[in-house]
Ligand SMILES: Nc1ncnc2c1ncn2[C@@H]1O[C@H](COP(=O)(O)OP(=O)(O)OP(=O)(O)O)[C@@H](O)[C@H]1O
Ligand code: SF4
């Protein structure tokens with residue numbers, strides 16, 4: 075179905091949202107300034123990530139130095155709760171059921187990873203939280219942000235939420251960083267849009283933020299342009315920009331896919347470290363279960379617009395209870411042991427969201443699908459599993475008990 079807009083592959087990227095992003099920089103107000111000669115001519119190490127690699131944490135300021143809004147209530151109380159979220163798009167081919175009843179919650183200081191194959195509804199879920207979807211999207215459910223339902227608030231209130239309370243980091247830093255302006259000016263401008271503080275104070279905060287995300291010599295770097303930053307440093311600068319208004323939640327949608335593996339791991343580490351130290355909640359969207367393992371506290375695995383397994387990363391990895399999660403894990407490269415076992419991709423393709431399969435949406439690809447269990451006709455709900463996480467699979471109890479869920483997926487796919 076080459077022309078099916080919902081068939082997820084790299085050639086079927088959804089149209090971009092009509093509204094742009096979130097890290098809003100009013101560039102029209104920034105004086106055009108050609109800036110100084112690139113300092114990298116004088117100090118070529120400034121262009122590379124070596125300095126960062128040598129000092130990955132950077133000279134991070136102490137917690138007390140960071141201006142950050144108070145976190146209400148105990149750390150475990152969710153600040154964001156998404157309940158029964160559905161998103162349908164009207165298209166010429168029919169209605170695309172992109173998100174079909176998603177629930178999750180995230181607390182201050184917690185990293186929640188949302189994982190799933192292309193087209194599973196990760197970005198649409200994130201965009202709907204910040205109301206960044208095009209008018210063709212019909213969004214229902216509840217997005218409770220510190221008790222306030224964001225789906226019901228005015229556009230004016232939403233503009234305040236974006237950037238100042240919830241920041242979003244995208245895959246490509248250049249969507250948020252303007253190459254014509256110095257990186258520091260953009261961060262300063264961003265701070266001043268959201269807070270009434272002097273330019274001098276905003277500049278000091280910007281330097282602090284660049285330092286915090288591990289950019290060496292932040293007092294020099296602040297006056298540079300994006301072309302003087304390496305890919306990893308741009309991504310760090312974008313995190314600094316997102317942090318500069320002290321958001322309580324950062325949504326990072328595939329923030330490191332464009333980076334090489336080493337830099338990718340470091341940028342994610344910065345993000346997770348900041349979440350834990352500054353009590354910022356992070357929703358990290360990724361294709362890759364590998365990056366989740368060391369970074370995230372909780373995980374939500376999405377398939378065909380629904381969460382099919384969710385819980386702590388340890389519980390979910392230790393006692394995987396959904397064949398789809400097991401399949402994702404089986405397709406991970408192993409660093410230790412099992413080196414003779416081939417990597418096993420999950421067979422088949424993600425479904426068209428114009429007409430998702432009946433019953434369990436994973437059934438056409440599932441090795442364990444059975445008529446008797448209701449896989450083809452009854453949509454499984456998320457249930458608490460013995461491992462402590464929730465999974466939506468009719469057969470998970472027997473598959474778990476048999477103890478061969480992962481192995482069978484590995485051997486038989
Ligand atoms: N504006 C839109 N109009 C119609 N369909 C859309 C639109 N945006 C997204 N979709 C569809 O919604 C579904 C979920 O898309 P989404 O972008 O959330 O996937 P994803 O999980 O983020 O995938 P990826 O990993 O490739 O980024 C897909 O079937 C996609 O084609
Ligand atoms: S409900 Fe059935 S088809 Fe769905 S994952 Fe479980 S066993 Fe497979």
Ligand SMILES: [Mg+2]
Nearest residue numbers: 196197198327
């Ligand atoms: Mg996406």
